[in-house]
Amino acid sequence: MLKGIDPRLNAEVLGCLRAMGHGDVLILADTNFPSDSVARATVTGKLLRMDNLTSAEAAQAILSVMPLDTFVADFAGRMEMVGAAAEIPPVQAEVQAEIDAAEGSPRPMISIERFAFYDMARQAYAVIQTGERRFYGCFMLRKGVIAPEA
Numbered sequence: 001m002l003k004g005i006d007p008r009l010n011a012e013v014l015g016c017l018r019a020m021g022h023g024d025v026l027i028l029a030d031t032n033f034p035s036d037s038v039a040r041a042t043v044t045g046k047l048l049r050m051d052n053l054t055s056a057e058a059a060q061a062i063l064s065v066m067p068l069d070t071f072v073a074d075f076a077g078r079m080e081m082v083g084a085a086a087e088i089p090p091v092q093a094e095v096q097a098e099i100d101a102a103e104g105s106p107r108p109m110i111s112i113e114r115f116a117f118y119d120m121a122r123q124a125y126a127v128i129q130t131g132e133r134r135f136y137g138c139f140m141l142r143k144g145v146i147a148p149e150a
Helices: 011-019 035-039 055-063 090-103 114-122
Strands: 025-029 047-050 076-079 110-112 126-130 139-142
Touching: 011 047, 011 126, 025 035, 025 055, 025 114, 035 047, 035 114, 035 126, 055 090, 055 126, 055 139, 076 090, 076 114, 110 114, 114 139
Parallel strands: 025 126, 047 126, 076 110
Antiparallel strands: 025 139, 076 139
């Protein structure tokens, strides 16, 4: 255990988040996403896991240490529901609430068509698979910067 670090963040995930740079993309995937095969194409080339956590729980832990990019509109995204692109299921609303809490104000995610999401995921820095079993629990988070102190 480390002081000040969310215990849900395992060593592999922490190492990945630390290694990422400004603008790098992290994919947070549910249990149905083809995480292993997609992760092989990423920068890290291996699948990271945050088992037994919902997407929102994993997002909360990640956002406790990783800033989101404030310079771009696509700082975070959600996989669109097939046939209902504008619909936001509860799993996505929960992650949006974690983003809003981390940002300090509402900042809506963009929506990403399912196959475009797969393509983006293959080009990402890393994929983290959660224990989320609800459909459409897949998200993109773009790393931001930490400003220097005064």
